[in-house]
Amino acid sequence: MAILNLKTTHKPIKLYYQSLKKFQQLNAVNEGAVKVAFADLLTACCQQFNWMLVQEKSIPLTKKKLIRVDGLLVRNDTLKHGIWEAKDTEDDLAKEVQKKFKQGYPKDNIIFQSPERVIIWQGGKQVYDGEITKPEVLVESLKLFFEDRPPQIENWEKAATEFGERVNNLGEKLVDLIHSQRKTNKKFIAAFDGFSNICRLSINPNISDAAVEEMLIQHLLTERIFRQIFDNPDFTRRNIIAVEIEKVINALTSKSFSRNHFLEEVDYFYLALEEAAKTIKEYSEKQHFLNTVYEKFFQGFAVKVADTHGIVYTPQSIVDFMVKSVDEILKKEFKKSLSHKGVHILDPFVGTGNFLMRIMREIKKTSLPNKYKDELHCNEVMLLPYYIASMNIEHEYLEATGKYEPFAGICLVDTFSVQEALQLDLFTPENTQRVQRQQNSDIFVVIGNPPYNMGQVNENDNNKNRKYEEVDRRVAQTYSKGSKATNKNKLSDPYVKAFRWAADRIKDEGIVAFVTNSSFIDNIAFDGMRQYLAQDFDAIYVLDLGGNVRTNPKLSGTTHNVFGIQVGVSINLLIKKKEGKKSQCQIYYGNVDEFWRKEEKYAYLEKCQHLGGVDWQEIKPDKKNTWLTAGLQADFETFIPMGTKETKAAKGKVTDTIFKLFSNGVNTSRDVWAYNFNPDELAANIQETIATYNEQVRKWQHRQDKSVKVDDFVTYDDTKISWSESLKKYLKQGIIVEYDQNHIRQSLYRPFTKSRLYFDIYLNERCYQFPYIFPTSETEKENRVICVTNHTQIPFLVQITDLIPSLDVGGRQTQCFPFYTYDEDGNNRQENITDWSLDTFRQEYQDSTIAKWDIFYYIYALLHHPTYREKYADNLKRELPRIPYAPDFHGFANAGKRLAEIHINYEQQPEYPLTFIENEEVPLNWRVEKMKLSKDKTQLVYNEFLTLADIPPKVFEYRLGNRSALDWISDRYQVKIDKRSDIENDPNRLDDEQYIVRLIGQVITVSLETVDIVNGLPPLD
């Protein structure tokens, strides 16, 4: 049972009485004034459950009669929890209650309140009457009101949670059944193969058998809900896709499988659902069940699909705001409306159908039949949401017109492949026709919530985002081509494709309204996308709803993000005009308080109603297509870049940058396998993975079924191998990999953390330029690399090394600027600082003694300068450092040289004299499992035996990103066992037991000296 955690001493209760007192002092005792205090109290209580208090809400009693209540408590976006009616001090509350009931107010969970008294009715009876001038009475009454649950609903909530937990198990059983029947049941084999072919032609040529099986399971587990709960007994006969699937299921049913018998196991769930549904009259409330099934099914059974397809429900206030905004734009900019004939509207990612349903409510009833027949369109690629959306939309039409009409505007198709798929049969002739009809329609509005995800984190998950010929080509030609960023991986996110696709789909005029990941607004990789959006559209409105937990770790996804996710979200309205075009796109930006809870963000959207209610600021993008330019310093542009993409790619002598070449750190894509503190462990692990890989190559070459895809062929045994895209490519090419002891190299894995690396072009996904920077161990004796980490999520950091650095050596992707480069065999050493920059520095300082090493160290010191870091913090989040001329060149160069010396040779520095506190009860022990800093950071608990005390606070002033050097080592020097592979990475050294304790003392010395040097740097200007 849900419990309201409320006591008389809690803040909301205290605030309530304080506000009432203030109102009394001001003599403001009328209902309007005092009810604010109670509304605040209810809102505070709502937050415990993620509910909403909707004030001044109209509720239909019958088709013709509406009542307007002071407040409606809404759960899960649609379910009504209870009603609040406020009265002022002068009213006789009991009389007022009777008056309301005469008007037809419901007698179920309704709270009538005046400043002195509350009366509560539940289940047709008065259950409470109390004097709320006493705080304990107030608390008691609120608990009663909030904790009320009709038993059926309570059962349903329990059953839904259980369903989420058990659906996986049940699904697996169905998978087993399908597998066994695919071996023995001839009728089913034929039906399944026929159906898989249809799916390959219609949805995705690469669709796996597992995905087809998943569709059958989606159908089996949910069709009863449609039949029973939504009184749609003919659903499986009426829905053009369900008819097809029933045929396959019937083939399955024919032998040894009784559908009803099998589903008995979840009977409790269906029964609970059916009972709960009986208590609810309004369809819109029943929809809550569908939304729950939608999310629960995928999150429980098909987690991978939930990830790649973005299975999340769009909150109603976002849908309302977007639909109203589109209507407003149609009126203002195009002298049309959603009801207007000829305004074709498409939701390409329909999910449960909530955008189209809301649009139907906005359309005039007289226009609806024609719009419904011809001008409303949507697509969905997954079966379950396709069913849900069909039913929802058809029901919405029934409610509005009193007639059932099948909705022919919905297509079961992949939006991004519609064009490519047009030549094919799409499931059924009728679905094909629908897709063709949609394709021939002049779409004016594209609206919806596209999926967003960055693709799989681990290739072993075999859960890649699908690739599409046409839309991927368009993204490459435009958003990617226009980008100056070095890493453009983020452009493969489906939401980026969705923008590209929609901008092309509306042709020369129309509106795109999407709620998406907001990273395109200011992330560097999206500069080309911003450029093209501004080129393709005449006006763009971006309402930033915040909620990016990675850039603001103080936020919580569940509390502050409107979708309960970790990435920021924005509502984007884009307008393209044929007539009255402005020469330049007008871009408007609005945002909400980052720290608002999601309910506050929803309430804000409701208050605004549409884009007209938002306080927009016009954005003037800079030359680099940066939209949010606040905080950027213009003079940064005037400094010399450390490196640019253009000079890096250029042949021969280059000008205008300090370094010719720079490189990402090494990206192994399998750090657990390719790195280890212990070289013997590393050798054993990597040999294991090479053996597994080679065995797979041979198997692949001798496979019988040549049509099978690599993704579906290879073993995904996490304890033997971790795949990556390139490794699969090498497998296809038949490359056999040989282990080479010489490839085990020392590397810098994180700040002050050395680790062995298996440095190899096959087993590292990308070595980038490191085969030319540290081709041999010999080169480590002379070459040095400045590594800069400039990322939106953490403060800028710089380190220097004479070893191969990892991709994330600074905690995030890092770019490395070497002093020398070589040929791959270690010969032909070249200086990487350009002659041009040597001349420029010599001229600037009128000093011909300046050498390239001086410039190298000058830069290293300058990148530590506190004023530089503070003043250019925002620039440094966006682009590689640029280097100004400080007045005292040699002051910086000398400081930089010393910094480099202690940062590279940190293991040779003296140990800081820490106090060793020994635990007398345990034997001497130098082994570390996991160290821990004390709260006041003066002590480091090294292990049970030893605590290192008297750490000087100044140590923590030397920061590398969001950690100090000491934090880095206490975090990295711990024994870790990787969950997937079971590989252990143990930093303890048998041959040098005291290495870690010594390292701590040395890194403290290094930190203290660094702080002194940095504080003593000459001024910047």
Ligand SMILES: C[S@@+](CC[C@H](N)C(=O)[O-])C[C@H]1O[C@@H](n2cnc3c(N)ncnc32)[C@H](O)[C@@H]1O
């Ligand atoms: C974020 S959800 C839509 C939410 C919807 N507005 C709602 O509240 O129910 C995205 C939906 O798009 C579907 N989808 C994802 N990729 C698709 C594609 N390429 N073509 C068509 N539908 C797709 C997913 O299956 C999912 O149901």
